[in-house]
Amino acid sequence: MAPPASFLWARRIFLALLTVFVLLPVFVMVTSSLKPLEDVTGKFRWIPSGLTIRPYIDIWDTVPLADYFVNSLIVAGAATVCSVVIAVFAAYAVSRYSFRGKRVFTVTVLSTQMFPGILFLLPLFLIYVNIGNATGIALFGSRGGLILTYLTFSLPFSIWMLIGYFDSVPRDLDEAAEVDGCGPLGALFRVIVPAAVPGIVAVAVYAFMTAWGEVLFASVMTNDATRTLAVGLQGYSTQNDVYWNQIMAASLVVSVPVVAGFLLLQRYLVTGLTAGAVK
């Protein structure tokens, strides 16, 4: 049965307005990144006085953007890999075994989701500074400290989602694998992990985006050498000028890898959420 006209019109209008709302910043970001400086410091212009790719060349010199990029890649990449591996093991234990403290574990992990970042920013700052003073291991200001911090941010959600996902893999499969002589690790890597690939990809995407977009800890816990994009982008404002065209160009450049990756993998995210988190 075809939907009535009222539904079709409501849908058209709603989706059109939403599209404008969603696209407006993207439009501004793209067009402004191609404008000369006068066009972004003066009144906003729909039609630029001239198009230029100058901002895309200058962004690399105004601030050491390439260094920030590398820092962000290392930090987000390492945090993602560690977080996914750790979450797979933890979720496997919760999904397939019964043991004392299981409930305490799941509830604790879930409740760390509700901690305001600000609550452990101060103590973590103190811990890292004190560890540095006592042992000489530089956690504060280092990439390692940031990786350690970030990988725990995505961990609770990842574990939670993978538990749901692993639960949806029939137990007969890993029982059969164990009967065939696989140990628990064999069953995990030969049966459960391959069957849960969409969930694992979804979790990895989530972890990477969390780390790539984090601002608070990055702004407190990095120094000149380890600064990530989240902090580095603020460098385009000087005392006298704000290079809005360069900021927009740099924003676009740092967004393209994550947005492209995300859009390529988004169908995994939807299937992953369907099976894992939404049950």
Added chain:
Amino acid sequence: MTITADPGTGKRTAGGNLPGTAPRRRRSGRLRRIGLPYLFLLPALVLELLVHLVPMLIGIVVSFRELTQFYLRDWTASPWAGLDNYAVSVDFDAPAGEALLASFATTCLFTVASVGLCWLLGTAAAVFMQETFRGRGFLRTLFLVPYALPVYAAVITWAFMFQRDNGIINHVLHDQLGLTDSPPFWLLGDNAFVTLLVVSVWKGWPFAFLIMMAGLQNIPRDIYEAAALDGAGTWQQIRRITLPSLRPVNQVLVLVLFLWTFNDFNTPFVLFGKAAPASADLVSIHIYQSSFQTWNFGTGSAMSVLLLLFLLVVTGLYLLFTSRGKKATDGH
């Protein structure tokens, strides 16, 4: 039912009654079974302890101490402050307490408005896009762009759009539509609240959309067919089938959105910098500022602990009154 969940009745112990090697094998088997899950959990446990729970405990200890920059090298040497930090935080007649209360009220209002709007847009978009139509796949991808963009890149663009003299918002509202006498400030004063809300909803609604789409996929198609046979129209199907079926998903979604929005630091921080205007002074920014600006970590920690207590109570009550909560605390 699994063999591992209940070793007493599983196949594995069936052979254990055989004489000879059986007891030894059973014992090592059981040891392995008992130890293994903990081994798998260990990395997650250690990290959660190290980065979340230990800092939280230290935060609670620090909230009872007078921790200023002089004690940064060794916080354990800082003098005991008793309940002073809490007294300062909740003394609503003094400047510090008054500011905290105002910021808390702002945060509550902001969170309710933002979560409500995100939920509304996300649900409506998901429901409208449940059926296939031309361009659906494209729109679905497009709507996820705000979610995929890094916070700082997206929010900095909004900050540019809301600039008073060279932003697109004032250009349209003032120059082109003539809706205002003079171009308003959006990042200062009372308007900052609206600005923050717009940006937060833009950034947050795709998550609601994503979760709702996932939730809709779990509704069996034949319910709709049966309803259509009984004469229910499209709108009626949405009201009677789609929305009620989404209820359990809603409960998780609203809780997650609430916690994320309430604790959001990134959006106001990129939009306004270290000091947000009073109308948009969210608690997380407020605590950050009062801690790192004055280097008074004791008071900052006390405020954080109060915030956590509030979140615990709200979440607890929420779980108590929703069916989802029972499921979550029952464990898996």
